Structure formats: structure tokens, C-alpha cells
Amino acid sequence: MLRLHEIRLPLDHPPEALDAALAERLGAPAQGFTIVRRGYDARNPKRIVLSYTLDVEVPGEEALLARGSPTIRPAPDMRYRFVAEAAGRMEERPVVIGTGPCGLFAGLILAQSGFRPIILDRGKQVRERTKDTWDLWRRGVLHPESNVQFGEGGAGTFSDGKLHSQIRDPFHFGRKVLEEFVKAGAPEEILYVSKPHIGTFRLVQMVEAMRETIEGLGGEYRFGQRVDGLEIEAGSDGARRLAGVVLHTGERIATRHAVLAIGHSARDTFAMLHERGVAMTAKPFSIGVRIEHPQSLIDRQRFGPHAGHPLLGAADYRLVHHASNGRSVYSFCMCPGGTVVAAASEAGRLVTNGMSQYSRNERNANAGIVVGITPEDYPGGPLAGVAFQRHWEERAFVAGGSSYAAPAQRVGDFLAGRASTHLGDVAPSYRPGVTPTDLSTCLPDFVAEAIREALPAFDRDLPGFALADAVMTGVETRTSSPVRIERGEDCQSLSLRGLFPAGEGAGYAGGILSAGVDGIRVAEAVALAMTDGGPVR
Numbered sequence: 001m002l003r004l005h006e007i008r009l010p011l012d013h014p015p016e017a018l019d020a021a022l023a024e025r026l027g028a029p030a031q032g033f034t035i036v037r038r039g040y041d042a043r044n045p046k047r048i049v050l051s052y053t054l055d056v057e058v059p060g061e062e063a064l065l066a067r068g069s070p071t072i073r074p075a076p077d078m079r080y081r082f083v084a085e086a087a088g089r090m091e092e093r094p095v096v097i098g099t100g101p102c103g104l105f106a107g108l109i110l111a112q113s114g115f116r117p118i119i120l121d122r123g124k125q126v127r128e129r130t131k132d133t134w135d136l137w138r139r140g141v142l143h144p145e146s147n148v149q150f151g152e153g154g155a156g157t158f159s160d161g162k163l164h165s166q167i168r169d170p171f172h173f174g175r176k177v178l179e180e181f182v183k184a185g186a187p188e189e190i191l192y193v194s195k196p197h198i199g200t201f202r203l204v205q206m207v208e209a210m211r212e213t214i215e216g217l218g219g220e221y222r223f224g225q226r227v228d229g230l231e232i233e234a235g236s237d238g239a240r241r242l243a244g245v246v247l248h249t250g251e252r253i254a255t256r257h258a259v260l261a262i263g264h265s266a267r268d269t270f271a272m273l274h275e276r277g278v279a280m281t282a283k284p285f286s287i288g289v290r291i292e293h294p295q296s297l298i299d300r301q302r303f304g305p306h307a308g309h310p311l312l313g314a315a316d317y318r319l320v321h322h323a324s325n326g327r328s329v330y331s332f333c334m335c336p337g338g339t340v341v342a343a344a345s346e347a348g349r350l351v352t353n354g355m356s357q358y359s360r361n362e363r364n365a366n367a368g369i370v371v372g373i374t375p376e377d378y379p380g381g382p383l384a385g386v387a388f389q390r391h392w393e394e395r396a397f398v399a400g401g402s403s404y405a406a407p408a409q410r411v412g413d414f415l416a417g418r419a420s421t422h423l424g425d426v427a428p429s430y431r432p433g434v435t436p437t438d439l440s441t442c443l444p445d446f447v448a449e450a451i452r453e454a455l456p457a458f459d460r461d462l463p464g465f466a467l468a469d470a471v472m473t474g475v476e477t478r479t480s481s482p483v484r485i486e487r488g489e490d491c492q493s494l495s496l497r498g499l500f501p502a503g504e505g506a507g508y509a510g511g512i513l514s515a516g517v518d519g520i521r522v523a524e525a526v527a528l529a530m531t532d533g534g535p536v537r
């Protein structure tokens, strides 16, 4: 099987043009092909080009490869292979803490390999969780254990469901994630479009379908069960080793292998782990605001006359500016045709994020505009980043009117350094509502300064970006975890054998796909540790 890269055709090419282009590349007609990837090049909006990667079986592969062309290579084998299997019905069961994409894939791989994992989540099943989340959006009522961050499916459930990632993935775990998502109800196109996304409604159904699969394989889910403690014993080599997890009810679950996939918002759990001597360090993250523009403006700028083309969908953007104060400002988690969401998980603190449906047909485009910060900005030990986030989330809560309404500001006012007293043509989508104000009171000075410099620079790349009526809401603080929970090559905590820190909360992923990939990696490590199966790959 050969993989052919960069077969470029005009946006509106007829289907047979792909066969013709393939035949031309091979020097002979091919019997059939599979589209592995379809992307587009919109650098010239008037002449948008589709770029295909195809897998094809043809006679004379050796001769074609001998040409040495970088666009004709052997197709990689992307099938997933399990590394270890449970030896019959094993007495000990691994525990997975968290049902976000990381915990979900860790649980799935362990279940598929026969280990019957026990999967715990502090939040509720996804349908009940959806109601609780809407309580905040509709009525300003926050449920601290059941919200955008906590509950079945994890942080990405109410999201745009973007599934691309820049991670190194030599074992094609990302392919396994996408294939399992398709089995659970995701559209097949996620297997080949260059920027796949799923949207919120489907994610909810998929998370339920995957739960059924895991339970069918002997896995066990327990919701409303927060891990509040760890049981630790001295191993035969003197090293500290996990003996069990303790729930908030006081119940103890004995296990010597637990995947810790708690996400970036489990601040109380971070504190408990720190107290129990689990090695962790403060890590960089970013902070800023969410910005909204009319989606039609972004479509027009990015796709010109092709705006609205069904193969292109709603346009996205990716912007970076290196500010003169030494900070990097960049767009984060851009959601075309989506809404800004209230993403708080703690009372009296306010956080924004973005989501969309599969159709991406809401009026506004939104994205985080965030500034990178490092532990030097918040000295004080492993949990200092959490305190820093909390401080700015509290300021935003108060600036919004202490009701979970978000502080908001017109871009024109922000650039002029004056508070907004009203908003303009761009209606903010954040619910339960917004309060026009001065957003710089909810941001460190250096962050406000860097964003003020970046917006006109972004406007040069994407004309209209600094539109006076574009609206900003804040604050965006949960861009990634403020801590890294240290683990070794074997994926086990450096200070506690048997604990496997994983996913975004532990600092090993940033996004749905990479969290799923890390879940697979760590599940393999657990399976190998439970069977003495050798080193992780």
C-alpha cells in the first residue's frame, strides 16, 4: 500500500478529477483509493485549493517508491495493537479517576484488554450534568460538582469538539481515538478531514455510547464519587506505593494501580495530592479574554468569494503576536460559529471558554486571546498558579456584578483605555449575561498591555479583527493545567509507585485528542505493570 501526499485540486473539482490526478501521479490508473486526509490551502482566498493524501494499492509499488519522491511513500500501518492482556479474571482491578477524554480512553483500553477497570468521577452522568450546566447558563446557578469542568465526558463535553493536535504520535494512538469516536457515533469524516470537529450534542451521545462499551467489557462506572485521599504503604524496596484511593464518603477502594486523569480544574485534588507528597511543580499556562466577531467577517476575510462553501464550513483563524513587553499573545481554542460559555467550577469565580455545535452556524466566531505566563509570574510553590488563577477569576466575578454575568468590553473601548458603558453591533453570546465594564481590571497589567498591542497587529493579518464593536468577555484562565504532576518513563508518579498521572490536569495533554492519546499511553503502562509485561513503548 502506498501513501500519496499533496494531490492538489481546485475547490470545486468534479469527483473524477481525483482519479485523473492520481493516475497522473502514478503514471497509470489506480483501481481505487482511500482518502486519508483532506485539507485546504486558503492562503489565496480567490483560489482555494484542496490538498489530498490518499492510500492506494497498485502493482509495481517498488518501482514507484524507487523514484524517491517525497510525495509517494509506503503507507504506515496505523492499526492499534494491545500490549498486554489480563491473565483471566484478575482479583485486582485498576482504578481510573476521571471520565474526561483521558480517563475515557484509559478505561476503554483497560476494559478492552480484560482488566475490568473501576472508573470514578466526582460529577454526574452526562445527561444530568447537562441540566446542571444549563442551570448556570440560564439562571446563574453554579453546581460546584457538576458543570462544564466536572462530570461524565470531562471538560471537552460542552465544547467545539476540535480534534486536531500537534503532538508526536509514533504509534498512531490518535487514529485509535478517532476510530473509537466514529464507532461511538462521530461522523466518519473525522478520520480524514484536516481539522475535524464534533460539536457538543454528538459528544454527549458518544460519551454515553463509550460508557456502554466499557460496561459491556466488565468495566464499572461510579459517578458522584470524588477521590479525596490516597492510601500509601511502603513497598518491599522501601519506595512509597499506592494501596488504595479514599472517596469523599470515606469509602476506601483498594488498588495498587490508579490512573489520575482529573483535568486542570480539580484544584482541591491538586492540594490533596500535594499534601500527600505526590511530586508536582508549577508549570506555565496562559491567561486572557474571549473575543467575538461576526462569523461572516471571518469567513469573508479567510475565504473571500468562497465564504459559505460547504467543504470549507465556518472559517477559523490562528494568530500569534510577540509583544514588546516580551510576552506572546495568541488565539486559543477558536470556535467558529459558536458561543462563549460560562466555564466556572468554583463559587464566586468566573471563567470563560467556547463551544459550538457540529453545524457551527451560530452568528459569532469566538476565540481566547491569551498571553503566556510562567511560574516566575506567580512564585510560591507548586500550587501558586492555582492561587493566581483564582485571584483573577474572583476579580472577573466581581466586575461582572457578582452574579456569574461576565465582564465585557468593546474592542474599541479596550484599545482606547476606557470602560465600556454599552455594547455595539456584535451581541455577546455568553449566558447568563454580560456587564459592560473595563476588562483590564480583571487582568494583570502586562497581560492587558500585551493584548492591547496584539489586537491591531492581528488586524493587519485578519482585517477587521480590531473592529471597534467586536466584544471581549473574561477571564480566560483555564487554558491548561497550572501544575505538572511528575511521572517517569513508566508513567508512574516519581514519588508514588502505582499512581499514573495522566492527561491535561497532570500536564501531559492539551485538548481532547491529546488527552485521549495520553489515556491510551498510560493504560498501556498500567496493563504492563499489572502483568509484569516489560517497559512501556
Ligand code: FAD
Pocket (backbone or CB within 6 Å): 097, 098, 099, 100, 101, 102, 103, 104, 120, 121, 122, 123, 148, 149, 150, 151, 152, 153, 154, 155, 156, 157, 158, 159, 160, 161, 162, 163, 164, 225, 226, 227, 228, 261, 262, 263, 264, 265, 266, 269, 333, 341, 343, 353, 354, 355, 502, 503, 504, 505, 509, 510, 511, 512, 513, 515
Ligand atoms: P478533563 O476532561 O478535565 O476530565 C477530568 C475529569 O476528572 C472530570 O470529569 C472531573 O469531573 C473528574 N475529576 C476531577 N477530580 C476528580 C476527583 N478528585 N475524583 C473523581 N473525579 C475527578 N479541547 C479540544 O481539543 N477541542 C476543543 O474544541 C475544546 N473545547 C473546549 C471547550 C471548553 C468549554 C472546555 C472547558 C475545554 C475545551 N477543550 C477543548 C479542552 C479539553 O476539553 C481538555 O483538554 C480535555 O477535556 C482534557 O481531558 P482530561 O481527560 O485530561 O481532563
